[in-house]
Amino acid sequence: MNVVLWIVAGVLAAVFLGSGLSKLAQPRKKIVDSGMGWAEDFSDGAVKAIGALEVLGALGLILPAVFDVAPVLVPIAAVGLALVMAGAAVVHARRKETPMVVANLVLLALAVFVAWGRFGPYAF
Template identity: 45%
Template sequence: MDLALWITAGLLAAVALLGGITKTFIPKEKLAAQHGGEWTGNASAGFVKALGILELLAAVGLILPAALDIAPVMVPVTALCWTLLMVGAMVTHGRLGQFKLVMVNSIYLVLAAFIAGGHLAA
């Protein structure tokens, strides 16, 4: 079970890192032009960057606390916060009719719930 949690946390951290880098360092206009980036057209640049920073923090919070054995309770807390972020993403993409992205976000939500549940049960 421990190996499955590490693999899942690593995959989800990679997703969060990629999303965080993209939202933090790519201009909002360029994101809006990409497939699935329509939501950025109605969001401020600060909001998009804030989401990017949250995703970068999630990438760190899913791995480092357990790896360094410093406040490992932060891993399930981060995973629970990620589930809330994914609910928001699912609602946003659903309103835009982007149902493939809703499904992708729901997979990320399930992975985060697995991480949170696995760490809290241990």
């Protein structure tokens, strides 16, 4: 199960690192034009903040455990990312973007799985 948790955490970290960096690197207008219409409902600062949270969460899923420095941060990062995905699911549901809601719920479930495993029976 430890290997499964590492794989899931690695996949989540890759997804959130890519997503977060794209939000940080691109202007909001370009994000909206690329098909992420939700960004038009948020300010530039809010989109950058979401990107920063995703990057920090991605790093928090991996680095504390790899370097064995405060590994309790791994499940805390997973909970944080689950909260981000819960908020994203609400935003997409209000916009009636069903496929995005499903994607958000899948990522939320994976983050909760990592949090459960790392807080619970498979803690570091």
